[in-house]
Amino acid sequence: MTTAIPANARRYGIVDAGFIERLRAFAGERVITATAVLEQHGRDESYHPGHAPDAVIRVASTEEVSATLQLCSQHCIPVVPYGAGTSLEGHIAAVHGGVCIDLSTMDQVLHIRAPDLDASVQPGVSREALNRQLRDTGLFFPIDPGANATLGGMAATRASGTNAVRYGTMRENVLALTVVLPSGNVIRTGTRARKSSSGYDLTRLFVGSEGTLGVITELTVRLYGVPETISAAVVPFADVPGAVQAVIEVMQLGIPVSRIEFLDELMMQAINRYSKRTFPQRPTLFLEFGGMPAAVAEQVAAVRGICAEHGGADFQWASDAAERAQLWDARHKAAYAAMALRPGARNWATDVCVPISRLAECIALAREDAAKAPFPTMVVGHVGDGNFHLPMLVDGDAPAEVVAARALNDQVVRRALAMDGTCSGEHGIGLGKMEFLLAEHGSEAIGVMRAIKHALDPLCIMNPGKMFA
Amino acid sequence: MTTAIPANARRYGIVDAGFIERLRAFAGERVITATAVLEQHGRDESYHPGHAPDAVIRVASTEEVSATLQLCSQHCIPVVPYGAGTSLEGHIAAVHGGVCIDLSTMDQVLHIRAPDLDASVQPGVSREALNRQLRDTGLFFPIDPGANATLGGMAATRASGTNAVRYGTMRENVLALTVVLPSGNVIRTGTRARKSSSGYDLTRLFVGSEGTLGVITELTVRLYGVPETISAAVVPFADVPGAVQAVIEVMQLGIPVSRIEFLDELMMQAINRYSKRTFPQRPTLFLEFGGMPAAVAEQVAAVRGICAEHGGADFQWASDAAERAQLWDARHKAAYAAMALRPGARNWATDVCVPISRLAECIALAREDAAKAPFPTMVVGHVGDGNFHLPMLVDGDAPAEVVAARALNDQVVRRALAMDGTCSGEHGIGLGKMEFLLAEHGSEAIGVMRAIKHALDPLCIMNPGKMFA
Numbered sequence: 001m002t003t004a005i006p007a008n009a010r011r012y013g014i015v016d017a018g019f020i021e022r023l024r025a026f027a028g029e030r031v032i033t034a035t036a037v038l039e040q041h042g043r044d045e046s047y048h049p050g051h052a053p054d055a056v057i058r059v060a061s062t063e064e065v066s067a068t069l070q071l072c073s074q075h076c077i078p079v080v081p082y083g084a085g086t087s088l089e090g091h092i093a094a095v096h097g098g099v100c101i102d103l104s105t106m107d108q109v110l111h112i113r114a115p116d117l118d119a120s121v122q123p124g125v126s127r128e129a130l131n132r133q134l135r136d137t138g139l140f141f142p143i144d145p146g147a148n149a150t151l152g153g154m155a156a157t158r159a160s161g162t163n164a165v166r167y168g169t170m171r172e173n174v175l176a177l178t179v180v181l182p183s184g185n186v187i188r189t190g191t192r193a194r195k196s197s198s199g200y201d202l203t204r205l206f207v208g209s210e211g212t213l214g215v216i217t218e219l220t221v222r223l224y225g226v227p228e229t230i231s232a233a234v235v236p237f238a239d240v241p242g243a244v245q246a247v248i249e250v251m252q253l254g255i256p257v258s259r260i261e262f263l264d265e266l267m268m269q270a271i272n273r274y275s276k277r278t279f280p281q282r283p284t285l286f287l288e289f290g291g292m293p294a295a296v297a298e299q300v301a302a303v304r305g306i307c308a309e310h311g312g313a314d315f316q317w318a319s320d321a322a323e324r325a326q327l328w329d330a331r332h333k334a335a336y337a338a339m340a341l342r343p344g345a346r347n348w349a350t351d352v353c354v355p356i357s358r359l360a361e362c363i364a365l366a367r368e369d370a371a372k373a374p375f376p377t378m379v380v381g382h383v384g385d386g387n388f389h390l391p392m393l394v395d396g397d398a399p400a401e402v403v404a405a406r407a408l409n410d411q412v413v414r415r416a417l418a419m420d421g422t423c424s425g426e427h428g429i430g431l432g433k434m435e436f437l438l439a440e441h442g443s444e445a446i447g448v449m450r451a452i453k454h455a456l457d458p459l460c461i462m463n464p465g466k467m468f469a
Numbered sequence: 470m471t472t473a474i475p476a477n478a479r480r481y482g483i484v485d486a487g488f489i490e491r492l493r494a495f496a497g498e499r500v501i502t503a504t505a506v507l508e509q510h511g512r513d514e515s516y517h518p519g520h521a522p523d524a525v526i527r528v529a530s531t532e533e534v535s536a537t538l539q540l541c542s543q544h545c546i547p548v549v550p551y552g553a554g555t556s557l558e559g560h561i562a563a564v565h566g567g568v569c570i571d572l573s574t575m576d577q578v579l580h581i582r583a584p585d586l587d588a589s590v591q592p593g594v595s596r597e598a599l600n601r602q603l604r605d606t607g608l609f610f611p612i613d614p615g616a617n618a619t620l621g622g623m624a625a626t627r628a629s630g631t632n633a634v635r636y637g638t639m640r641e642n643v644l645a646l647t648v649v650l651p652s653g654n655v656i657r658t659g660t661r662a663r664k665s666s667s668g669y670d671l672t673r674l675f676v677g678s679e680g681t682l683g684v685i686t687e688l689t690v691r692l693y694g695v696p697e698t699i700s701a702a703v704v705p706f707a708d709v710p711g712a713v714q715a716v717i718e719v720m721q722l723g724i725p726v727s728r729i730e731f732l733d734e735l736m737m738q739a740i741n742r743y744s745k746r747t748f749p750q751r752p753t754l755f756l757e758f759g760g761m762p763a764a765v766a767e768q769v770a771a772v773r774g775i776c777a778e779h780g781g782a783d784f785q786w787a788s789d790a791a792e793r794a795q796l797w798d799a800r801h802k803a804a805y806a807a808m809a810l811r812p813g814a815r816n817w818a819t820d821v822c823v824p825i826s827r828l829a830e831c832i833a834l835a836r837e838d839a840a841k842a843p844f845p846t847m848v849v850g851h852v853g854d855g856n857f858h859l860p861m862l863v864d865g866d867a868p869a870e871v872v873a874a875r876a877l878n879d880q881v882v883r884r885a886l887a888m889d890g891t892c893s894g895e896h897g898i899g900l901g902k903m904e905f906l907l908a909e910h911g912s913e914a915i916g917v918m919r920a921i922k923h924a925l926d927p928l929c930i931m932n933p934g935k936m937f938a
Contacts, residue, residue: 115721115826158666169664171673172641187914193822194854195638196891197627197677198898199906199936200918204640204673208666225723252584254694256725256760291725292771295764302761353662357584385663422665429667437668445656448925449669455924456917467668 012096012461013075015054023057023099026067030058041082041092041100045147045335047346047394047405048090048431053080053100062178062186062217065101069215070184072099078464079182081211083153084126086145088349089430091157091210095465101215103152109133110218118175118192120220123152139223142167145426146332152216157428158208162259162331165251165384166290167224169426174207178218182457192220205452210428211463213456227258227290231300232318232327236282238311240264240367240379243283244360246303246310247383251356255302257384259288261331264367266378267338267391274337275330285312286331288324334380338391342376345393348405352416353387353425362419366390366412373408375401387425414439429467437467481565481930482544484523492526492568495536499527510551510561510569514616514804516815516863516874517559517900522549522569531647531655531686534570538684539653541568547933548651550680552622553595555614557818558899560626560679564934570684572621578602579687587644587661589689592621599690608692611636614895615801621685626897627677631728631800634720634853635759636693638895643676647687651926661689674921679897680932682925696727696759700769701787701796705751707780709733709836709848712752713829715772715779716852720825724771726853728757730800733836735847736807736860743806744799754781755800757793803849807860811845814862817874821885822856822894831888835859835881842877844870856894883908898936906936 013019023031032038033055043050059065072079078098085092094100107124114137121130128148130141143154144161153159155177160169167173176190179202189202206213237243247260263271268281285307289299304315318324330337339347354362363379370377370390381388390412394405413423413436423429423436438446450468453460482488492500501507502524512519528534541548547567554561563569576593583606590599597617599610612623613630622628624646629638636642645659648671658671675682706712716729732740737750754776758768773784787793799806808816823831832848839846839859850857859881863874882892882905892898892905907915919937922929 113824113826115717116824117721117723118824158664158670160664164664168641171664171670172637181913181917185913185916187917188911189914191886191891191909192824192889193856193885193891193894194825195627195629195633195640195822195856195894197820197893197895198891198902198909199677199915200921201627201640201670201673201677202910202914202917204670205921208668208670225721227723248584252586252694254586254696291764292767294767295760298761298763351666353664355582355585355587355661356663357582387662387664416662417660420661422660422662422667424666425662425664426666433667440660440667441671442657444650444654445658445671446668447654448650448656448671451924452669452674452921455920 012098013077015077015098019075019077020055022071023055023068027057027059027064032056041085041102042094044085044087044090044092046088046090046432047348047396048093051093051095053094054097056100056102058102058105060105062180065180065215065217066184066186068099068101069180069182072461073182073184073459076459076461079461080463081156081215083124083150084148086147086149087153087157087430088427089432091428091430091466093431104150106217112137114139116192117223118220119223120218121151122218123216124150126150127154134223138226140226141221141223143170143173144332146335151219151221155207155216155219156209156211160382160426162261162328162382164382165260166256166258170207171204173222174203174219175222176220177203177206177216179206179214179216181214182459182462210430210467212453212467213462229293229296230288230290230324231296232288232324234279234316234327235285235287235307235312236280236314237284240283241360241364242310243285243312244363244383246285246307246312248356248359249306250303251384253302255299257287257299257303258290259286260384261286262379262381262383262388263334264379266376267334267380270337270341270378271330271334274340275333277330286327335391338378338393342393344395346396348392348394348409349427350390350392350409350412351424351427352412352421353385354416354419354421356386358419359383359386362416363388365415369408369411374404385425386421431466434467434469481567482546484546484567488544488546489524491540492524492537496526496528496533501525510554510571511563513554513556513559513561515557515559515901516817516865517562520562520564522563523566525569525571527571527574529574531649534649534684534686535653535655537568537570538649538651541930542651542653542928545928545930548930549932550625550684552593552619553617555616555618556622556626556899557896558901560897560899560935562900564900573619575686581606583608585661586692587689588692589687590620591687592685593619595619596623603692607695609695610690610692612639612642613801615804620688620690624676624685624688625678625680629851629895631730631797631851633851634729635725635727639676640673642691643672643688644691645689646672646675646685648675648683648685650683651928651931679899679936681922681936682931698762698765699757699759699793700765701757701793702784703748703796704754704756704776704781704784705749706753709752710829710833711779712754712781713832713852715754715776715781717825717828718775719772720853722771724768726756726768726772727759728755729853730755731848731850731852731857732803733848735845736803736849739806739810739847740799740803743809744802746799755796804860807847807862811862815865817861817863817878818896819859819861819878819881820893820896821881821890822854823885823888823890825855827888828852828855831885832857834884838877838880843873854894855890900935903936903938
């Protein structure tokens with residue numbers, strides 16, 4: 001039961017048979033200690049090694065989360081909230097053991113309020129499930145990380161995706177949260193008002209807190225009308241600088257594109273192979289335009305002109321909704337496509353975001369560095385936001401590769417920080433970027449974050465060992 | 470020197486001659502104790518009585534703010550940050566005395582980075598001053614409370630204004646802050662990246678913290694390209710419900726208007742008189758559309774159709790930039806226009822924000838309640854966000870009026886909360902809404918806010934007596 005708790009964690013209580021019985025008193029068979037389940041719950045989709053928790057509880061309600069946290073507080077047991085397990089920086093590894101709170105079965109869409117353009121959902125609702133339920137309303141929820149993550153997990157990591165350039169990230173699209181604090185007390189942050197100057201912005205504090213401050217058990221999110229007209233296109237470019245420069249000009253001119261994604265030649269090859277497509281294997285932009293018909297036509301004309309000036313002329317249009325869905329499905333599966341290029345390898349994604357004027361230089365230098373790496377790499381990104389990934393397909397059993405990957409990641413991140421960018425555009429800190437958190441914010445700001453952590457979670461039971469070293 | 474420190478504040482240190490000398494050691498004549506200056510710095514534009522600080526220091530740099538806070542921490546002296554003094558809930562009243570840090574002379578625009586659509590400014594830069602400096606760049610900063618507030622003050626109160634419906638509030642438009650903590654330590658929150666998943670969102674924590682956690686000494690804000698085409702119009706309606714319903718439909722259809730403001734008949738009368746205009750004195754929308762030419766034409770046609778269905782047909786267009794500027798100047802001066810209707814009266818503004826589906830009902834009931842009040846009231850608001858004000862022109866020397874105003878404000882706020890709205894859309898809590906902060910968030914959430922406050926400001930020297938009772 002007490003698998004692999006590191007020596008420095010002995011200050012935590014032990015999940016023993018008595019403790020399991022207390023959980024089972026209210027959750028019965030939904031408290032699980034089978035090894036396979038524990039291992040599956042301690043490992044995300046990243047290169048980080050897994051750490052199994054000592055128990056998994058599949059919770060059914062805010063009340064059960066509260067009861068679990070009360071017990072864990074009383075016994076000083078670590079708690080790791082779990083959604084779909086799709087995080088990319090080891091967020092759910094139970095490095096100090098403890099209890100994994102699996103929220104994936106709290107998966108009800110509670111209210112869709114079309115006139116107010118908002119919805120309230122349980123945290124286990126996935127982005128695809130929410131959009132399926134919205135299908136007949138004419139509305140949609142835009143935030144779309146590649147994986148079909150849960151909304152609770154997306155809020156916890158401040159996720160974004162391809163639509164962020166137009167619609168913002170989870171930061172802009174969560175109106176209110178229900179959060180269970182480590183004590184078991186339940187709070188609601190925010191209201192359904194679009195804006196507010198009422199008190200500290202607790203919603204934004206919990207969005208991106210990676211399960212280190214509390215457990216999100218309900219979210220109210222913003223919805224948007226599906227645009228009257230939508231056009232999507234794939235545009236190959238002669239070279240990478242041309243494609244990136246086109247993006248920079250589109251953004252600087254303020255053309256309200258819905259999506260503007262860059263993929264380099266190897267990424268296109270991976271997508272063609274994985275999603276059975278026949279796109280030109282050249283540096284490419286995936287574009288989407290949405291709005292009223294004349295506005296879309298105007299945007300398309302403007303972007304066509306900019307692309308042509310930078311060597312991107314051969315627009316391939318997705319003619320209908322089904323074709324558009326296929327196109328974006330291929331883009332969303334980019335990470336899986338990359339991994340399929342080198343079976344058995346792990347995908348170390350990287351995830352920097354820089355001011356747009358530095359993007360071309362940042363990508364060019366990353367590609368120069370990557371050319372020397374002993375493993376395949378590619379570039380894919382939400383370039384309209386200045387955010388890109390350099391997926392590294394690393395053989396985790398080859399120490400030289402791991403060392404080289406760490407060095408390359410380090411180089412890419414430190415360069416982004418020097419450009420006044422961030423070490424993580426959308427994946428978060430987790431286990432993987434704790435040293436960069438310090439490099440980015442400085443020790444005084446980290447001191448403020450730690451003070452907040454200590455104030456809200458004095459026993460440090462919430463997802464310990466993450467974000468802060 | 471020690472003016473009117475309430476009895477319950479005796480735990481704070483005294484601003485005596487020795488303390489003043491220590492401030493003067495680095496700030497010289499910029500430390501002021503003249504009564505007129507103290508009184509002017511303790512009073513904002515609201516109905517709240519002023520409380521003069523014991524000293525004002527006109528700071529010149531982050532270093533001076535740090536030195537001031539170190540001294541105040543050592544001697545446990547209250548600190549009130551001051552920008553333009555235009556707040557509306559008594560935010561700057563020095564209810565426990567102490568030192569007012571006047572940041573208005575830290576008024577330099579430090580960097581305008583047009584390619585990145587951002588600028589870094591000192592906190593004393595006003596919104597109008599920033600936009601004057603941006604004039605030749607083709608860019609603008611959209612957040613526009615009525616008053617010509619400073620950007621530091623606007624961040625501290627999470628301000629918004631007429632453009633929020635399209636561009637968001639200070640919450641969405643501050644990228645990074647330099648903040649001096651109560652200890653005197655200096656942190657930077659955020660980077661110039663458009664999005665980030667790196668650590669707790671300290672930027673959003675300080676935005677809206679009303680000077681209770683630290684002093685903002687630099688801001689990096691987002692800029693936007695001035696749209697290629699801009700059209701503005703004034704549209705009178707037959708009645709209030711028609712005008713509000715038109716707004717609701719525009720928002721529900723997702724038409725990306727730049728501004729959509731409601732003013733009732735008395736508000737129009739006040740504006741006509743104060744700004745020497747001849748608008749029809751009927752319930753009215755002020756509208757603005759911006760974008761590429763065809764997009765604007767399309768938006769205008771759609772909104773015209775919606776307005777016509779609800780009794781708003783007679784569009785009066787502002788034909789050029791000068792006329793548009795006049796139109797919005799009249800709108801921005803609405804609060805001053807209201808006050809001019811009843812010379813000597815104070816403007817108790819109210820400031821609720823509700824989900825858009827409840828807006829018509831909320832405004833109608835507020836007007837019903839207001840009709841019984843013993844003083845003039847009107848309705849004006851950023852209705853696209855669900856935010857409106859019910860300015861009450863109250864004779865502060867007539868106790869019956871003050872009692873009635875308090876009761877009416879209470880009624881409007883509690884109704885907004887019952888509709889899952891907020892007690893403050895953009896003015897903040899200050900002295901005026903502390904009880905509503907509790908009603909809105911509940912004691913557990915307030916406990917979290919207090920825990921954060923205590924963690925960052927253990928001596929409680931930062932703007933004490935505000936936000937939390």
